[in-house]
Amino acid sequence: MLGCYSQPNNVQLSGWLLAGKDVSGETLARPTDYTLLWSSESLKIYRAGFGYIWLPTPPDGYKAVGLVVTTSQEKPSVDKIRCVRSDLTDECETSSWIWGQRTESNNNGLNVYTLRPTIRGTQAQGVSVGTFTVQNSDDSSTISLSCLKNNNFNLSSMPNLSQIQSLVQAYSPWIYFHPKETYLPSSVNWYFNNGALLYQKGDESNPISIQQDGSNLPQGGSNDGAYWLDLPVDETEKERVKKGDLQSSQAYLHVKPMLGATFTDLVLWIFYPFNGPSTAKLGLIDIPLSPIGEHIGDWEHLTLRVSNFNGVLSSVYFSEHSGGTWVETPLLEFQNGNKPVAYSALNGHSNYAKPGLVLQGSAEIGIRNATEKSDKAMDSGERCLVVSAEFVSSIVEPPWLNYARKWGPNITYKLGVEVEKVENLLSGDLKSLFESVLNVLPDEVYGEEGPTGPKVKNSWSGDEA
Numbered sequence: 472m473l474g475c476y477s478q479p480n481n482v483q484l485s486g487w488l489l490a491g492k493d494v495s496g497e498t499l500a501r502p503t504d505y506t507l508l509w510s511s512e513s514l515k516i517y518r519a520g521f522g523y524i525w526l527p528t529p530p531d532g533y534k535a536v537g538l539v540v541t542t543s544q545e546k547p548s549v550d551k552i553r554c555v556r557s558d559l560t561d562e563c564e565t566s567s568w569i570w571g572q573r574t575e576s577n578n579n580g581l582n583v584y585t586l587r588p589t590i591r592g593t594q595a596q597g598v599s600v601g602t603f604t605v606q607n608s609d610d611s612s613t614i615s616l617s618c619l620k621n622n623n624f625n626l627s628s629m630p631n632l633s634q635i636q637s638l639v640q641a642y643s644p645w646i647y648f649h650p651k652e653t654y655l656p657s658s659v660n661w662y663f664n665n666g667a668l669l670y671q672k673g674d675e676s677n678p679i680s681i682q683q684d685g686s687n688l689p690q691g692g693s694n695d696g697a698y699w700l701d702l703p704v705d706e707t708e709k710e711r712v713k714k715g716d717l718q719s720s721q722a723y724l725h726v727k728p729m730l731g732a733t734f735t736d737l738v739l740w741i742f743y744p745f746n747g748p749s750t751a752k753l754g755l756i757d758i759p760l761s762p763i764g765e766h767i768g769d770w771e772h773l774t775l776r777v778s779n780f781n782g783v784l785s786s787v788y789f790s791e792h793s794g795g796t797w798v799e800t801p802l803l804e805f806q807n808g809n810k811p812v813a814y815s816a817l818n819g820h821s822n823y824a825k826p827g828l829v830l831q832g833s834a835e836i837g838i839r840n841a842t843e844k845s846d847k848a849m850d851s852g853e854r855c856l857v858v859s860a861e862f863v864s865s866i867v868e869p870p871w872l873n874y875a876r877k878w879g880p881n882i883t884y885k886l887g888v889e890v891e892k893v894e895n896l897l898s899g900d901l902k903s904l905f906e907s908v909l910n911v912l913p914d915e916v917y918g919e920e921g922p923t924g925p926k927v928k929n930s931w932s933g934d935e936a
Contacts, residue, residue, distance in 0.1 A: 472552050474537010474602035474616075477569050477583050483801040487778070487785075488537075488601040489619065491553055499553035502527035502535065505546045508605050509581055512544075514572070524605055526615065529554035534617040536560060537602030560617035561597040562589040567797070569603060582606050588618045588730060591934035593861075596621045598731035621731035626862045628732050628779040635726055635857060638737060642775050642784050643722070643852025645806050646741070647826075649817035650845035654745045654769075655715035658854075659685070659723075659871055662744050665712050666703030670880070672696060678704075685871025692875050694923050699877040702744070702767055713745040722851035723872075725925065726860035729934065734785065735777045739851050740858075740925045743769035747818030750839045752830060757839065764819060764838075768878030768922050771820050773813055773851075774935055787811050788935045789822040791840075792831075795936055798824045810852070814842035859926075872926055879921030 476488050493499040505525040512521050520542050527535040533554040539547045565584035572580035583605050588597025598619035630638060648655060657665075660683050668678035669688060678701065681687060689698055702709045722739040729736045749764030750757050774788035776797075786799050803824055804812040813822045816829070823829060823842050830837035860866050925931060 472537075473555065473600055474535075474552065475540040476601060477540075477603040479570050482799075485799070485801045486601060487780075489598070491555065493553070498556050498559065500530050500533045500556070501549040502552060502554055503530050503549070504528040505539065507546075508538065510544070527552055527554060532557055534560045535615070536600045536617050536619060538604065538616070555617070555619065559620050559622065561620040563587060563597070563599075563616060563618035564589045565604060565606070580607065586616060586618060591730065593727045593729070593932045594624075596624050596731045598733050619731070621733070624732060626728055626732055629728055629862050630726075630735055630779075632857070632860075632863050632865060635724075635735075635737070635860065635863070638735070638775075638777055638782065639724065639852050639855050639857075641809050642737070642777065642811070643850070643855060644739070644773055644775075644787070644811045644813045646773075646813045646815055646822075646849045646851060647842070647844045648717075648815045648847040648849075649841060649843050650847065652815070652817055652845075652847060653714055654743060654747045654818060654820075655717045655847065656720040656741050656743045656849070657715040657717075658719040658721045659742050659869075661716050661719040662712070662742065663871075665716075666705070666708050667712070667744075668701050668703065670699050670701055672698070684869055685874060688871055688874040689876065690870065690873045694876055694927060697876065699880050699921055700768060701880050715744050717847065717849065720849055721854045721856050722849075723925070724855050724857045724859075725931065726857065726863070727932075728862070729776065733779050735779055737775040737777065738772055738925075738930075739775070739855065740770055740772045741820075741849075741851075743771070743820055745769065746820060749819065752828075752832075752835065752837060752839050754835050760838075762882075766879050766882060766921060769820055770878070770922060770925055770928075771815070771822060772925070772930075773822055774930075775811075784809065784811075787813075787824070789813060789824055791821040791823070791829075792819065795822075796824075797935065810850075814844070816840040816842050872924065874924060875927055876923070877921035878924055881921055 473491050476486050478486050491499050505527055508526050509524045523541045523544060525539040525547055529535050534557050535554050539552055541547055563586045566587040567585045568576045569583040571582045576582050583603055586602055586604055587599050590597055598621050600619055604616050663681040663683050667681050669681050670678045702712050722741060725738040727736050746766045746769040748761035750759055772790045776785045778785055784800055786797050788795050788797050806812050814826050815822055819840060821840055826842045826844055829840040857866055858872055859868050
């Protein structure tokens, strides 16, 4: 045993822990002592007994990777747990808040957090143990625990192509679009076939049509502003292409190792030709903000994190504008067996695990992200194309994936003018509320720069936010 496990008691027991076996006789060592970190004795709550959390004291050359929980005030036996040789450990940090003395994390009481490696990415060797840590503040520098380190980082634990396809069929999400959604996804090939154009700086009057597979797009390089994509010039065609084509839409799958190759991340990228305008919510009043929020070319994604120990889906990441949220499997909605459900927000296409309204802002003031189940839906597994997995040599990346420039032009409207148009329609308290919305809006809502493709995102080779 390397440490104990913790989770909230209002969800299904669903966690995991790594254990260790010492083959060489030098990998693991008993702790020399314990330090009491916390006791429930002082809590004025209903309880069946007392709980105690202990920090192992490792011997020289070893590190503790987990805590011990007991129901006795007596120190645990040193045979209860093992510490790990230092060269097989890595730095870690707090991740998700699990529970505490209040309903959310606070600086004045006990906080229990999950742990994860500090450095995470496709080449990072840090391994989560599944243990937890406790803090009485948000100061991560007080952590005295480590994660494990995979020194045998050869990717032999990663799935082959057949196994990848099986995982997709088992876990690929259903994506539901709002019943009023106008701007639906399409396949990249459909977008190129239906008049998308490539522009070059200095030669804007001579855009060129794009080959179906993107083979005439500039390859590699960086997002230097030299090239960008745009909709067809003809206004009728432009409006048609903006709406996408749900029947042609595909999920483009990037498969990557994560957490020292103990997990496989299945990242499903969805392309939308157009991102619609934002709507502000001011109490009970909705204020359309068009054209604020509009931009051409919109990439969103969902990430399925699957354990390489047993093939079980651990959690799903829902992209939300420039950020996103990890949701553990007990909190997901499922359909057709083990397929999680995602809800795409109206116009903006951020993804959420539950239907309803999410506000970017505070209280009753902010930008609306409305989701709802409808007959506009996509089974991502039926339309999934594996486009990248560096450890599978048979997968050939499509040319458009290595296009590093913008998938849409920079927005040319003057933001101040558009804001003033809305303000002129308001008065009194509503005007003040609108001004407070502007103060809390994230930069991406303004959409002034065209978006880049999947391979340019930090998460392509790193972890999700």
